Amino acid sequence: MRLGVNIDHIATVREARKTYEPDPVKGALIAQDAGADQITFHxxxxxxxxxxxxxxxxxxxxxxxxxxxxxxxTEEMKKIAIDVKPERVTLVPEKREEVTTEGGLDVVSMKDYLEKYIKELRKNNISVALFIDPEEDQIDASLQVGVDAVELHTGEYANASTDIKRKKELERLKKAAKYAKEKGxxxxAGHGLTYTNVQPVASIMEIEELNIGHSIIANSIFWGLEEAVRKMKKLILEARREL
Incomplete structure (x- = not known):
């Protein structure tokens, strides 16, 4: 299983003072050297x-x-992506007032728009994933608009207030992952995953990659970024070995 390290919150600390440190690019290099399989940024x-x-x-x-x-x-972001050419673009919903992304993209209601939008990105050799809630209708719509992958929103699982609810959300993720994989x-998966809750999600066989940011960056204050990345990667690999 791959680990994508999201470096956004290194920049969050920098922007609190509108200064030049900490540098998210330096953080990305450290994460790369510590074993990250991908650098994610929003x-x-x-x-x-x-x-x-x-x-x-x-x-x-x-x-x-x-x-x-x-x-x-958006058109602005599409232009930037085509100019920069990241290996992958992950399309996410965005509200200005939110603290962080609150849920998955509603692909069902945006099918016509997304189909044209994604076609242009793919024409420029950029792989496209959609960040969606773990629901079959969203997976079906994602397939119809021509993406390569879906990233399942794990926020409901991560924020579950009881063990019963957490178990229910984990089963929902398992079912969605299996369904998406069967569809090709x-x-x-990602959002809200931490050192204490990541292993059950990492144990879902159909999930190939986790994107994790806040927990890694938060704990890097105590452990250093290199160690924080290594500890997360170790937990993920341990979970996979037990399959």
Whole structure:
């Protein structure tokens, strides 16, 4: 299983003071050297953390592993993606007032728009994934618009207030992952995953990749970023070995 390390919150700390440190590109290099399989970043419309200059510097600096650019499906973001050419774009919903992404993209209601939008990205040799809730109708719609992969939103699982609810959400993820894989899609997952809750999701055989940011960056304050990445990768690999 691959680990994508999301570096957004390195930039969040920097933007708190509008200064030059900590540098998310330096963080991406450390994560790469520590065993990350991919660098993930979200260029938001409001530029609250990652900035355009960061994106250009990431493209020039990260060479050994892929870049995964999370973005809203807007014309502005499409132009940036085509110029920068990350290995993958993951389309996500975005609201200006939200603290972080609150749910999956509603592909069902945006099918016609997304089909044209995705076609242009793929024409430019950019792989496309959709960040969706673990629901069969969203998976079916994702297949219809011509994407390569879906990333299942794990927020409901991560934020479950009881063991019963957490178990129910885990079963929902398992069912969705299996369904998507049977339909021929690559299956990824992410959102709200931590050192204490990641292994049950990592144990879902059909999921090939996890994208994790906040927990890794938060714990890097205590452990250092290199160790934080290594510990997360170790937990994921342990879960896979038990399958």
């Amino acid at each position: 260029l938001r419309e409001d530029r609250r953390h990652i900035q355009d200059e960061d994106v250009l510097r990431l493209r020039c600096t990260i060479k050994r592993i892929p870049l995964n650019m999370e973005m809203a499906p 899609l690559d299956v990824f």
